[in-house]
Amino acid sequence: MPRDIPAQASIIQFGTSRFLLGHVAAFVSASLAAGHSDQHILVVQTSSREEGKRKARALATQRTYPLHLRGRRDGRDIDERWTIDSVADGLIADEDWATLERHFVEHATHVVSNTGDAGYETSNDSCLAAVPSSFPGKLTKLLKARHAAGGAGLTLLPCELVSNNAQRLRELVVGLARRDYAGDTAFIDWLEAECRWANTLVDRIVSAALEPVGAVAEPYALWAIEDQPGLTLPCRHPDVMRVDDLTPYAMRKLHLLNLSHTFLVHRWRQAGLETQLAFVREAMAEPALFRALEQVIDSEVIPALATRLERHTLERYRDEVFERFSNPYLDHRLSDIAQNHAMKCQRRIQPVIDLAESAGIVTPSLIDVMRASEDYQ
Structure with a gap:
């Protein structure tokens, strides 16, 4: 039975890694606190890893977690503890697909991901499965449902450490769509023309996890996002930068x-x-x-x-x-x-x-x- 997710959780974060919890989610939390934005995050565990599932369940119940920043930045010693409150809920894709799909169709505006070294692997996957096994497969199926419902295009901001990560993800999604939804040219056109795929580069050392959920990170951080016409960002923060060229x-x-x-x-x-x-x-x-x-x-x-x-x-x-x-x-x-x-x-x-x-x-x-x-x- 699908459950209700707060409508303001319009940033869909694929991945429960300590990196995302100490980087993107921290920026969104600071932006909310400063009154610069009003969007929250829905965290989605995409793989079968039990550690990730455990963190998704924890985020579904406690909704806040600690971030400990320790080190030096610009010659200044920093030892600060923050409470991150940008996560509105957590889901496990394999277990909560109906809830995820409905919320994605009705409320998503941005997609963020950091799915690990094998995150873009699509071997033997099909978007026609009840729940595709790969992240690109899951994303393609969700985008198809949104398009079929008449939804607007989304902004996709992948954080995987892959060169031209958004363009690579776009190629995978469009390729899967052409194969599994052959003949739906309107969907392909929507993916290519209405969705914004922005390459990004992330830089922060998040050295340890806190239990049951949380992270220890260095003070330095960077989220550089390659600009394009019509691009809107999900938050505002000094370490989130629009740049003309990521090179x-x-x-x-x-x-x-x-x-x-x-x-x-x-x-x-x-x-x-x-x-x-x-x-x-x-x-x-x-x-x-x-x-x-x-x-x-x-x-x-x-x-x-x-x-x-x-x-x-x-x-x-x-x-x-x-x-x-x-x-x-x-x-x-x-x-x-x-x-x-x-x-x-x-x-x-x-x-x-x-x-x-x-x-x-x-x-x-x-x-x-x-x-x-x-x-x-």
Whole structure:
């Protein structure tokens, strides 16, 4: 039996990850408190993971949860506890489909998602199933129901760490619609012309979950959203930015922040410090590791990236990254960063080497990382 969800829960958030709880939901909560917006969030658990289901059930009953911000930002120590009250309810898609579909059709205005590494996988899925197994399949079925009811197009703001995430999601949804709703050209036209698919880039380290629901996060945060005509955002916040082009933000994050993580892991392993150091903050406090990181960023990475981006923005972001990595309260495990190391080297480091080579810049330390990564294939 479908239950009633508050009509103001017009932001449909697919995913119960601690990241979304400490990032998007926190922005929406602050926007509500400041009187900048009036939209709340309906959280939807899309996978079969029991941990996610447990969090969705908790959000359906308690409606608020704690967010603990700890660290430094702009040279200032921050240790703050916030109560996040932007979530109006929680649903489990596999168990509450009728409720989700009705609310999506009648009240949704925005879709936000962060469905993990396999979130865009659609193998062997069908939108014609009672409840599709994949996130894109579920989304396509919901959009079809909304269109059939005469609903307006939505704004989709995916937060998955995928290049051009909204355009990729749009391709998947339109492809599923063409296959499973063949002949419904009006629906395809509606998806492509009436829905707004906005690429986004997110940046915040949310290091731990709180029980039964909540998160511990660093003070730094960014939600950059690529602007387009007619785009409306679900909230207003200093860390939510409309930008004309996501490329500079994506390059800085991937090739400064993410590259620095991967370089630290390489030197941590190379020095045989796996049993002595556990966290990024400990690596930053180890003089030899920090000096190596500082040297490679200043002499190899920034000169290479400066062939495409403004040097002063790179240097400012470098300083922010080092401040964030040194956060004494953040238990960011080097062993977690070390997972899929070879693949991360290819994405984070090899493009910088290629940029440098085309500009005649030598990158011996980066090349050393790539050579060593072959041992982790």
